[in-house]
Amino acid sequence: MAESKRLLLIDGNSVAFRAFYALYTSLNSFTNSDGLHTNAIFGFNRMLDIMLEQVKPTDALVAFDAGKVTFRTKKYADYKGGRAKTPPELSEQMPYLRKLLQARGIKSYELPNYEADDIIGTMAKEAEKAGYETTIFTGDRDLTQLTSDATSVAVSKKGVTEVETYTPEHVEEKLGVRPNQIIEIKGLQGDTSDNYPGVAGVGPKTAVNLIQKYDTIDGVYDHLDDISAKKMKAHLIEDKDSAFQSRDLATIRRDAPLEIKLSDLKYEGDQRDELVAFYQEMNFQSFLNKMNADSDDDVLGLKPVHFTVLTQSNLDVLSQFDDHLSFYLEMPEENYHTSTFAGFALGKDQQWYVSRDVELLQTQQVKHLLESDEVQKDVFDVKRTYVGLNRLGIKLSGVDFDLLLASYLLDTNENSNDLGRLAFQHGYHQIQSDEEVYGKGAKRSIPNDDQIFFEHLTRKGIAIQSLKSPLFKQLKVNEQNDLYRNMELPMAFVLAHMEIAGIMVDTDRLTAMQSEFTELLAQTQQTIFQEAGEDFNIGSPKQLSHILFEKLGLTPIKKTKTGYSTSVDVLEKLAPEAPIVENILKYRQIAKIQSTYVEGLLKVVHSTDQKVHTRYLQTLTQTGRLSSVDPNLQNIPIRTEEGRRIRQAFIPSHNGWQIFSSDYSQIELRVLAHITHDKNLQAAFINNEDIHASTARRIFRLSPDAEVTPNMRRQAKAVNFGIVYGISDYGLSQNIGITRKQARQFIDTYFQEFPGVKQYMTDIVASAKDKGYVETIAHRRRYLPDINARNFNQRSFAERTAMNTPIQGSAADIIKIAMIQMEDALKDLQATMLLQVHDELIFEAPASEIPTLEKLVPSVMDSAVKLEIPLKVESHYGDTWYEAK
DNA sequence: CGACTCACG
DNA sequence: ACGTACGTGAGTCGT
Numbered sequence: 001m002a003e004s005k006r007l008l009l010i011d012g013n014s015v016a017f018r019a020f021y022a023l024y025t026s027l028n029s030f031t032n033s034d035g036l037h038t039n040a041i042f043g044f045n046r047m048l049d050i051m052l053e054q055v056k057p058t059d060a061l062v063a064f065d066a067g068k069v070t071f072r073t074k075k076y077a078d079y080k081g082g083r084a085k086t087p088p089e090l091s092e093q094m095p096y097l098r099k100l101l102q103a104r105g106i107k108s109y110e111l112p113n114y115e116a117d118d119i120i121g122t123m124a125k126e127a128e129k130a131g132y133e134t135t136i137f138t139g140d141r142d143l144t145q146l147t148s149d150a151t152s153v154a155v156s157k158k159g160v161t162e163v164e165t166y167t168p169e170h171v172e173e174k175l176g177v178r179p180n181q182i183i184e185i186k187g188l189q190g191d192t193s194d195n196y197p198g199v200a201g202v203g204p205k206t207a208v209n210l211i212q213k214y215d216t217i218d219g220v221y222d223h224l225d226d227i228s229a230k231k232m233k234a235h236l237i238e239d240k241d242s243a244f245q246s247r248d249l250a251t252i253r254r255d256a257p258l259e260i261k262l263s264d265l266k267y268e269g270d271q272r273d274e275l276v277a278f279y280q281e282m283n284f285q286s287f288l289n290k291m292n293a294d295s296d297d298d299v300l301g302l303k304p305v306h307f308t309v310l311t312q313s314n315l316d317v318l319s320q321f322d323d324h325l326s327f328y329l330e331m332p333e334e335n336y337h338t339s340t341f342a343g344f345a346l347g348k349d350q351q352w353y354v355s356r357d358v359e360l361l362q363t364q365q366v367k368h369l370l371e372s373d374e375v376q377k378d379v380f381d382v383k384r385t386y387v388g389l390n391r392l393g394i395k396l397s398g399v400d401f402d403l404l405l406a407s408y409l410l411d412t413n414e415n416s417n418d419l420g421r422l423a424f425q426h427g428y429h430q431i432q433s434d435e436e437v438y439g440k441g442a443k444r445s446i447p448n449d450d451q452i453f454f455e456h457l458t459r460k461g462i463a464i465q466s467l468k469s470p471l472f473k474q475l476k477v478n479e480q481n482d483l484y485r486n487m488e489l490p491m492a493f494v495l496a497h498m499e500i501a502g503i504m505v506d507t508d509r510l511t512a513m514q515s516e517f518t519e520l521l522a523q524t525q526q527t528i529f530q531e532a533g534e535d536f537n538i539g540s541p542k543q544l545s546h547i548l549f550e551k552l553g554l555t556p557i558k559k560t561k562t563g564y565s566t567s568v569d570v571l572e573k574l575a576p577e578a579p580i581v582e583n584i585l586k587y588r589q590i591a592k593i594q595s596t597y598v599e600g601l602l603k604v605v606h607s608t609d610q611k612v613h614t615r616y617l618q619t620l621t622q623t624g625r626l627s628s629v630d631p632n633l634q635n636i637p638i639r640t641e642e643g644r645r646i647r648q649a650f651i652p653s654h655n656g657w658q659i660f661s662s663d664y665s666q667i668e669l670r671v672l673a674h675i676t677h678d679k680n681l682q683a684a685f686i687n688n689e690d691i692h693a694s695t696a697r698r699i700f701r702l703s704p705d706a707e708v709t710p711n712m713r714r715q716a717k718a719v720n721f722g723i724v725y726g727i728s729d730y731g732l733s734q735n736i737g738i739t740r741k742q743a744r745q746f747i748d749t750y751f752q753e754f755p756g757v758k759q760y761m762t763d764i765v766a767s768a769k770d771k772g773y774v775e776t777i778a779h780r781r782r783y784l785p786d787i788n789a790r791n792f793n794q795r796s797f798a799e800r801t802a803m804n805t806p807i808q809g810s811a812a813d814i815i816k817i818a819m820i821q822m823e824d825a826l827k828d829l830q831a832t833m834l835l836q837v838h839d840e841l842i843f844e845a846p847a848s849e850i851p852t853l854e855k856l857v858p859s860v861m862d863s864a865v866k867l868e869i870p871l872k873v874e875s876h877y878g879d880t881w882y883e884a885k
Numbered sequence: 886c887g888a889c890t891c892a893c894g
Numbered sequence: 895a896c897g898t899a900c901g902t903g904a905g906t907c908g909t
Contacts, residue, residue: 540908588891592904592905596892597892599905622901625901631903631904635891635892724899725898735899792897811894812901838894888908888909892902893902894901894902
């Protein structure tokens with residue numbers, strides 16, 4: 001017996017129509033960048049996915065209506081007359097539907113003079129004869145007349161996903177007649193939407209009764225005498241011709257002169273490249289993502305690749321790579337400081353070598369290639385690769401292209417860490433994502449199957465090579481060559497060195513703090529329970545709200561999505577009303593320090609060297625800053641004394657050494673003074689004034705001899721922050737607890753006093769609206785797709801971002817330049833750079849080198865770039881990070 | 886896994 | 895009129 005054949009027949013026009021109206025309310029949000037409406041295409045494709053999944057067809061055809069003129073209109077001029085014209089928003093989508101189908105490997109067909117129904121009826125009949133199992137998908141219930149044992153009809157009901165499937169049994173159950181009797185019913189009752197009348201006075205009920213009794217229209221007329229109802233009998237006699245004609249119109253043809261055969265309908269499956277291009281043209285991000293995440297069918301779209309397994313005995317093949325190669329080291333776990341090694345791929349063009357055995361990398365042949373400056377290496381994530389190889393005793397050098405870094409610079413939004421996903425976004429589709437190949441969550445694992453694993457590794461190598469030239473080209477177009485080559489690429493190595501160095505943790509000290517805080521927490525908790533009159537989970541905002549706002553009757557100040565807020569600013573306002581609130585604040589603070597810092601830090605100390613080795617994420621933030629994970633060393637407490645004590649646990653890694661720290665003073669406001677050219681702001685820095693006090697003088701319009709009160713300075717400081725963040729009166733009013741009107745007044749005065757700043761804010765937003773992005777002083781770019789959004793909130797957010805990003809981002813540029821120069825400046829010293837916290841650098845050094853560092857470090861930092869105002873750097877040092885204040 | 890809270894610049 | 899300050903990471907709760 002032959003393999004089972006399953007045919008999917010789709011009524012193109014009716015499904016498109018359904019899709020269009022199902023998504024009609026979102027018509028305007030479904031447009032691509034050319035202004036084409038895409039809701040019907042989108043809905044059609046969703047429906048298609050559902051049907052393909054359900055039917056798993058071997059063959060498929062989408063039939064379309066050829067035009068208004070058909071054999072039916074020739075017989076009966078009014079057929080489908082009076083119908084509203086197809087809306088242009090739908091018609092414009094029809095050609096693209098054909099394109100979609102082609103990309104999805106499905107034939108489409110239309111036949112002059114016939115409707116899609118007739119094509120489907122004829123094909124379904126052919127298929128029945130040939131032993132196919134057929135499913136017809138339509139939005140039109142009339143097609144249920146085609147149901148049979150071998151053919152079922154799926155009718156789209158409401159929305160995009162709901163479908164009702166008809167079998168002959170279901171038809172009888174639902175309509176009371178057999179499928180082939182549907183045309184008899186329609187003959188009698190007519191069809192208003194197709195505009196043919198049937199018999200006057202006969203509706204669905206009567207029609208079904210008559211046909212149940214007499215089987216067919218012919219049967220009805222054969223037994224006219226049996227019909228007692230006089231009126232109905234008269235109507236039947238009167239409209240006899242109409243009845244037969246209506247039945248004829250309702251009858252789907254099963255002998256249409258098709259030019260295509262059943263054997264032409266093979267379902268080819270998705271044409272990967274074509275489909276991706278189409279989705280991109282339509283801006284269908286969700287389908288693109290789905291393609292990326294799906295595992296089965298899409299693999300078929302990949303062209304085969306060739307690789308050779310590298311072994312100890314064929315290492316001499318590597319001599320061919322005397323100029324360049326792509327290299328990829330697979331470390332399956334996220335944390336590359338500790339991850340296992342799963343394998344690697346290296347090669348170029350048609351020559352790819354793979355292995356699971358990373359010891360091969362340590363052989364002279366491979367090691368030489370990786371360490372050579374003469375052989376260019378192209379990689380994905382140079383920092384990860386560098387640290388991984390370093391663990392194997394290999395010093396990676398000669399790196400030319402990093403796909404991850406380049407991609408991040410081109411568009412910070414496309415910052416997936418998954419090579420396959422990223423390649424996909426850049427238009428390279430001959431690769432799957434790691435999630436597809438390795439799985440996700442608990443099921444994630446490196447495949448045991450060599451073919452699958454090695455093929456994926458090879459594809460990674462090829463993707464790196466293929467994207468090198470287009471991405472380099474784009475960097476050049478964006479004027480980001482320098483940024484890439486002289487900032488981010490060297491930065492990766494500097495960061496790798498800092499991560500590898502790590503910072504020493506005094507675990508005994510942390511353990512002592514742990515006991516101390518445990519005791520304190522237990523006491524505070526008891527007090528709180530007594531004050532509350534019951535035990536509850538203080539860490540649960542829900543239970544806490546219950547105690548505070550219901551049991552104790554305090555007044556809620558702020559709401560969250562799920563209830564009343566219990567955040568610090570709320571509790572601080574409530575504190576005078578009940579002593580419990582103060583204790584809760586204390587408890588929260590200590591609990592945070594205990595779990596996140598004391599216990600959190602202890603968990604990530606490497607037992608081998610008593611150090612923590614953070615990972616700096618170089619390609620994550622939208623502004624160009626770094627971020628730090630596992631552990632995050634950029635948010636170690638400092639603002640409260642209890643928290644600050646955590647810093648006592650960060651110590652030098654050698655006896656007699658010190659922790660040394662230098663930070664930029666007011667770097668963001670200095671950057672602001674530079675890029676706005678504001679003379680008044682610049683003057684304050686050139687004269688080395690206290691910037692917040694100076695701002696206070698101006699916004700409070702103080703006379704030269706008047707005193708700036710601490711409160712004025714505090715408010716001015718908030719205004720300065722507000723300016724950097726992209727000011728709004730509301731935000732400022734919230735921050736310093738004044739009315740919106742007062743905040744507005746502050747801002748207006750500020751802009752009068754600093755006209756250059758005002759001008760900049762106006763210009764940068766206008767430029768962002770025009771170009772779609774903003775830039776830092778080093779040409780780091782951030783796209784702002786919402787800058788022209790209709791939605792006020794989205795647009796406002798983008799506008800504030802436009803104001804803030806060049807400031808925050810340029811400050812990030814500056815410290816990065818300083819760090820790169822720093823490594824070189826320190827090369828003859830024992831001092832080591834350990835940490836970066838956005839505007840400060842932390843080192844460890846022998847006590848004897850401290851005098852040198854006190855001169856050297858600030859000079860490197862303040863001369864990193866030449867701005868219109870000076871940069872200022874302050875330094876501190878001590879036995880621990882805590883003491884370096 | 887999202888919401889909330891809170892640590893940093 | 896709209897309703898938020900900019901950029902991060904991590905722990906805990908509760909569905």
